[in-house]
Amino acid sequence: MSERTSEEAAPAAPDHKDHRLRLRQRFRKTGEQGLADYELLEFLLFSALPRRDTKPIAKAMLQRFGSFPAALAAPRERLKEIPGLSDISIDALQAVHAAVIRYHSAELDRKRVLNSWQSVTDYLQAAMGHSDVEQFRVLFMDKKNALIADEVQQTGTVDHTPVYPREVIRRALEHAATAIILVHNHPSGDPTPSRADIRMTRQIIDIAEPLGITVHDHIVVGLRKNISFRSLNLI
Known part of the structure; x- marks a missing residue:
């Protein structure tokens, strides 16, 4: 079974679709400040897991790793221990973490360090x-x-x-x-x-x-x- 097939195995219920829509609308209105840590993790997983309920996955990540930054920076092998996360969704999370590092690195490159x-x-x-x-x-x-x-x-x-x-x-x-x-x-x-x-x-x-x-x-x-x-x- 392909990664895409396995990740989309569970059909999306109407209330699940409505939840995603509400979360997207709140994010567009308030930005990250309007989302709890688990909701922001949910949001990051939407595209990689288009037909799954990402809320329990996000909450499991926070419970396992203790904080949003720790969850985002967790090694691939530990992320694989979270039910519902596959290689595609882990790639998405690690790309976000890499983007955070690249952003701060670029900021540092433009300045005198001291x-x-x-x-x-x-x-x-x-x-x-x-x-x-x-x-x-x-x-x-x-x-x-x-x-x-x-x-x-x-x-x-x-x-x-x-x-x-x-x-x-x-x-x-x-x-x-x-x-x-x-x-x-x-x-x-x-x-x-x-x-x-x-x-x-x-x-x-x-x-x-x-x-x-x-x-x-x-x-x-x-x-x-x-x-x-x-x-x-x-x-």
Whole structure:
């Protein structure tokens, strides 16, 4: 059975059609502010699941993942555990999440990083805040603090990512970067830096300084907030 056939197996009842129409009309009138989290998820699934009642699916997603952002950012394998979601509907959800990341990335690209800190944190939260594995990324900047490149250097497990300080600096030299910002996430949700985080940051600074490369900050991304090493006087 094809994906399309399986997703459209259940015929749409008249009250189901009326519900979709009412939700669309409310969205056109009020925008996202007029919809609850589960209703916005419903709305996102309308096109991918044209003949199914998406309300129980949306509510199951929120119950499983805890919040709208976490549901939108959930890995494909975990989304497959939700009854009613198939590859097509998961593609639709992940495309929306990718669009959110692309939007924040574009906003960051147009600005000098240190003068647009909110854009930086918004982007990092969208890209990494709900990941279920650790990632280590580096933002490379020129002498005017404009973004040259944004690279995920390592992806690890739920509580560890291997980081190679000399590789970080090698990439900075290849980009002709004069400054970098280090970033990694804590899938546990708690962004408090560990001793290993602090030690690794110090190693990178020690290699970078003699080469004229400034480490502006190290940001740890948590579930709902970020922590800056500089704000903690760790840099």
